[in-house]
Amino acid sequence: MIVRSRTAARLGGALVRAAARLRGFRSDRRGALAVWVALGLIPLCLLVFGVFDLSRMSVERRRLQDSLDAATLIAARSTATDTATLTTLGKAALTAELGQAATTASFVGSTNGKQVTGSASYTFDPIILGLIGKDKLTVGAQSVVVRAANNLEIALVLDITGSMAGTRISDLRTAATDLVDIVVQDIQEPYYSKVAIVPYSMGVNVDTYADAVRGAIPSSALATAAWNTGVTKTVSSFTGNTTSPVVTTSTAHGLAVNDYAMVFGSNQSSMNGKVLKVTAVGSTTKFTGANQSGTSVTAGSSGSVYKCLNSSCTFVFTSKASHVFQTGDQLKLTGITGLTTLNSATPTITAVSGLAMTSNLSPTASTNYVTTTAGANGTATCQSTSRSDISCANLNFTNASSSAKTLAISTCVTERTGTYAYTDDAPTTALVGRNYPASSNPCPAPKITPLTSDRTVLKNQISALDDGGSTAGQIGLAWGWYMVSPNFAYLWPSNSQKPAAYGAAETMKIVVMMTDGAFNTPYCKGVIAANAGSGSGSASDHINCNATNGDATAQAKELCTKIKAKNVIIFTVGFDVDSTAKSMLTTCATKTSQAYFPATGGELKTAFKSIAQEISALRIAK
Numbered sequence: 001m002i003v004r005s006r007t008a009a010r011l012g013g014a015l016v017r018a019a020a021r022l023r024g025f026r027s028d029r030r031g032a033l034a035v036w037v038a039l040g041l042i043p044l045c046l047l048v049f050g051v052f053d054l055s056r057m058s059v060e061r062r063r064l065q066d067s068l069d070a071a072t073l074i075a076a077r078s079t080a081t082d083t084a085t086l087t088t089l090g091k092a093a094l095t096a097e098l099g100q101a102a103t104t105a106s107f108v109g110s111t112n113g114k115q116v117t118g119s120a121s122y123t124f125d126p127i128i129l130g131l132i133g134k135d136k137l138t139v140g141a142q143s144v145v146v147r148a149a150n151n152l153e154i155a156l157v158l159d160i161t162g163s164m165a166g167t168r169i170s171d172l173r174t175a176a177t178d179l180v181d182i183v184v185q186d187i188q189e190p191y192y193s194k195v196a197i198v199p200y201s202m203g204v205n206v207d208t209y210a211d212a213v214r215g216a217i218p219s220s221a222l223a224t225a226a227w228n229t230g231v232t233k234t235v236s237s238f239t240g241n242t243t244s245p246v247v248t249t250s251t252a253h254g255l256a257v258n259d260y261a262m263v264f265g266s267n268q269s270s271m272n273g274k275v276l277k278v279t280a281v282g283s284t285t286k287f288t289g290a291n292q293s294g295t296s297v298t299a300g301s302s303g304s305v306y307k308c309l310n311s312s313c314t315f316v317f318t319s320k321a322s323h324v325f326q327t328g329d330q331l332k333l334t335g336i337t338g339l340t341t342l343n344s345a346t347p348t349i350t351a352v353s354g355l356a357m358t359s360n361l362s363p364t365a366s367t368n369y370v371t372t373t374a375g376a377n378g379t380a381t382c383q384s385t386s387r388s389d390i391s392c393a394n395l396n397f398t399n400a401s402s403s404a405k406t407l408a409i410s411t412c413v414t415e416r417t418g419t420y421a422y423t424d425d426a427p428t429t430a431l432v433g434r435n436y437p438a439s440s441n442p443c444p445a446p447k448i449t450p451l452t453s454d455r456t457v458l459k460n461q462i463s464a465l466d467d468g469g470s471t472a473g474q475i476g477l478a479w480g481w482y483m484v485s486p487n488f489a490y491l492w493p494s495n496s497q498k499p500a501a502y503g504a505a506e507t508m509k510i511v512v513m514m515t516d517g518a519f520n521t522p523y524c525k526g527v528i529a530a531n532a533g534s535g536s537g538s539a540s541d542h543i544n545c546n547a548t549n550g551d552a553t554a555q556a557k558e559l560c561t562k563i564k565a566k567n568v569i570i571f572t573v574g575f576d577v578d579s580t581a582k583s584m585l586t587t588c589a590t591k592t593s594q595a596y597f598p599a600t601g602g603e604l605k606t607a608f609k610s611i612a613q614e615i616s617a618l619r620i621a622k
Contacts, residue, residue, distance in 0.1 A: 061139040064122045067097035068143045072118030076145035081111055081185045090118050098122070111187070118143045151507040152193040153451055153499050154183060154615065157480035159515040159575070160444060161201045163535075164467040168516065168575070171601030175608035176462045179512075182612035184455050191506065194453045194496075196483035197461050199446035200476030201469030202521050202528070202536070203412035203435045207447040209491055210411040213427040214434040215391045217409070219381040220323040223355075225333070225342055227315045227363045228262075231255070231307035255281055255307060262313050262363065266303030273364040275313045276305075315347060315361040315369075317380055325349055325357055329385045329392065336378030341366050346383050388525040391434040400530040400539035407436035407527065412443035414475055414523040415555065417548045422555075422562045424485040432478075434526040438541035441469050441528070450497040451483065470528075470536040473519035474555040477588075480511040481563045502566055508618060509568040512611060513588065516575040519556055522547030553584055560588035569618075571611050572596070575604055 071093035075086045087108050108119045121140040156176055164172065176197075185193045198204060206213055231254040255261060259278045263271050309316045317331070325331070330348045347359035357380075363369040382392035384406065391409060399405045414433030415421065423430070437443050449461045482488045489498035500507045520533030527543035528536055533552070536542075549555050563570060572585035572595045582597055589595035594614070596607040 057137055057139055060122065060124055060137075061141060064098070064120060064139055065141040065143070067094055068118055068120045068141045070097050071120070072116060072143040072145050075118060076111075076116035081187055083108070083111075086111060086116060086118075090120075094120060116145045118145075149191045149506065150618070151191050151500065151504075152183060152510065152615065153196075153484045153507065154194070154510045154512065155196045155198055155451075155480040155483040157198045157200065157476045157511060157513045158465065159201075159471065159473070159476070159517075160199045160446060160465050160467050160469075161471045161517070162468050163471075163517050167601055169465060169467045171604050172514070172575075173462050173465055175605045176465075177459055178605060179608045179612040180455055180458045180462070182609065183615050184453055184458070188453050192453055194451040195458055196451045196480075197449040197458060198476055198479045198483060199444060199448070199465055200472060200479070201444045201467075202437060202441050202472050203410075203414055203443060204472075204475050204479045205410075205412050205444050205447040206479075207411050209448070210413065212491055213432050214413050215431045217382055217393050218324045218390050219379050220319040220325065221321065222317055222333075222336065222378040222380055223320045224318045225315060225336055225339065225378060226309065227313055227361075227369065228306040228308055232304050234302075234304055255305075257281060260308040260311050260313055261305050262308060263303050263305050264363075268303075272303070273362075275308070275311075277311075310351075310358055312350075312358075312360075313362065314350070315342075315359045315363070317347075317357045317359060319355045319357065319380070322355070323357075323380075324390055325380070325382065326352060326387065329387070329390075330383040330394075331357075331359070331380040332383035332393070334379050334381065339369065341369060342378070391526075395436045395526060397525065397527060398544045400542040400544050402544065403540065405540070407438060409526075410435050410437050410443035411447075412437060413479075414472070414526055415478070415549050421549050422558050424481055424487050424562075424566070426487045426490065428490075433523060435523075436526045438528075438537060440541060441537045444469055448479065448483070450492040450494075451499060452497060470521040470532075471515065471517055471519050472521040472523075472552065473513075473515050474522070474549075474552045474559060476515075477511070477513055477556050477559050477563075480513060481559065481566075481568065484509040484511065484568060485566075509566075510571065510615060511563060511568055512571045512573065513585070514573040514575065515577065515581065515585070517577060518581050519552035522549060522552045522555065524548050553580070557584060557587060564590055570594070571615075573598065573604070573607055573611070576600075 071090045074093040075090040078085070078089050080086045080089060090108075091106075106121050111117070119140070119142045121138055123136050123138045126137050156179070158172060158176060160169065160172075180195055183193055184195055185191075211217075233254070255278050257278050257280065261276050261278065262273060263276065264273065266272055306313075317333075327349055330346055333342050333345045333347070336342045345361060345365075347361035349357050350360050351358040361369075382390060384394035384396055385392040386396045394406050394408050396404070396406050412435040414435050416423075416430060416432050418430075420430035435443060444466075446461070446465050449458065452458060484499045486499050486501045492498050499509070502509075517535075518533065521536045522529050522532055524530070524543050524545040524547055528541065529547035530539070530542050530544055531546040532542060560570060569590045570588055572589045574581050574585045574595070574597045576599050577585070577597065582595075585597075586592055586595045594611075596611065598604040598607045
């Protein structure tokens with residue numbers, strides 16, 4: 001009993017003490033610190049667990065950077081140079097790389113010509129940081145790809161012959177304009193893209209460059225122009241007749257046997273202007289009138305006798321320096337002082353001796369020619385010739401119909417001949433062929449345009465293309481080569497128009513040759529040859545010699561071989577051509593895939609666009 005009471009007492013005391021302790025906790029204010037500690041653990045936990053979101057940001061940024069690098073590389077490998085196209089290409093590539101996450105991604109592409117820059121951002125949902133109101137996280141990246149590009153030098157060789165009339169020439173203008181828009185880039189640094197234009201028909205019009213490439217019309221500064229020696233004596237009287245006259249002159253007349261002379265100013269008019277040969281001298285001088293009619297004359301008096309420079313008593317022109325004129329050349333005289341009546345005269349050379357050129361011009365052609373000498377400072381220019389080695393203003397020749405014909409020179413040019421027929425040597429080494437066109441097949445008005453990146457200039461030239469004439473495609477092809485040849489660079493007035501050297505780093509030279517028919521116009525001596533093909537004009541407008549270089553198509557094939565040997569890429573376009581032309585153009589192109597054969601105007605435009613796109617693709621090194 002007692003034991004149970006003690007035990008109970010002890011248990012009761014413990015309960016009382018426990019209850020008192022509990023009452024103490026209720027009144028104890030020291031527990032506020034624990035509350036603040038508990039509240040402080042909340043942001044600490046968020047911060048600790050938020051590291052997972054920050055780590056995810058780093059992972060997503062690396063993922064974005066990898067995807068952006070790939071997308072920017074794809075954009076850079078394209079031919080695009082504008083921001084809109086680069087952005088479209090890059091966005092598509094970035095979407096493919098990021099997959100589902102791409103729905104929140106953006107991409108902007110740009111280029112300075114050599115580098116393509118891609119900028120992108122990507123937004124995703126956080127896990128922990130969203131609990132404190134940060135519902136979106138964004139990462140960004142940038143990638144720069146250096147484009148290994150090429151400079152472009154392109155010559156467009158365009159057929160503007162008569163068969164291109166109507167909608168064909170209109171379609172060609174559109175097609176060529178489209179090509180220019182595609183290949184000539186807005187940004188010309190550090191890589192340029194330039195186009196030259198070579199319109200051709202029966203020849204190529206080189207305009208103001210004609211003198212430099214086919215040779216200027218020869219001329220020579222004159223020292224004197226005279227028909228007599230300056231020995232002049234008064235006639236006292238003469239008797240006899242025109243075939244055997246006897247003339248009395250003043251003493252010391254200076255005439256000798258076998259000299260030739262003329263009498264002017266006599267009151268016996270039948271004696272004036274006659275060529276007389278001295279047979280005896282003395283106080284009375286005897287002549288024979290070798291060129292006279294034999295008509296008897298009565299005695300006369302007065303007048304003067306002039307000692308001639310030659311047996312014909314014709315004008316002799318003395319050049320101040322060496323010249324290229326030969327017997328048979330016709331001269332045009334200008335700028336002569338003293339005897340100004342000679343200006344615009346067109347004497348023909350009958351003999352050449354050093355600087356002296358004897359002509360067929362007689363003093364009887366004008367009473368004003370009767371004088372001792374003409375002044376200096378005049379010029380004799382080659383007016384006409386029958387020669388093939390100089391470019392006179394006119395060419396006299398026998399046509400294929402065996403008739404005499406004269407044609408005037410033009411600013412068009414024809415084939416080179418001889419050793420340099422299939423080379424691009426500078427005109428200072430070998431001139432190109434001159435051209436004497438018939439009025440029925442004239443030199444075309446559209447002219448060459450050297451390399452330029454000015455799209456306005458190029459489009460204006462293209463819009464001016466007009467049709468007419470026969471087809472000298474071999475000449476057009478040669479000039480396509482010349483326009484990108486460094487050997488012709490000195491001709492062009494601006495440095496920006498000068499082609500780069502062959503083999504220049506990061507530079508591509510391209511010729512685009514377009515025709516709508518067979519080549520039918522080869523030349524001989526600057527005139528369409530007798531054996532020219534059908535469609536090249538009538539025999540009356542052809543010269544009576546065959547083509548110096550042979551068939552025009554064969555010439556074109558040889559030119560293609562030489563052009564490609566210089567690593568110039570050739571594209572060809574045969575617009576509705578026959579099988580023979582197709583064969584030649586396929587062989588001419590650098591690759592068979594680079595020969596196009598459109599049959600309609602729409603296909604022509606498509607062909608030019610395809611060529612432009614391929615050229616642009618070639619510009620970017622993959």
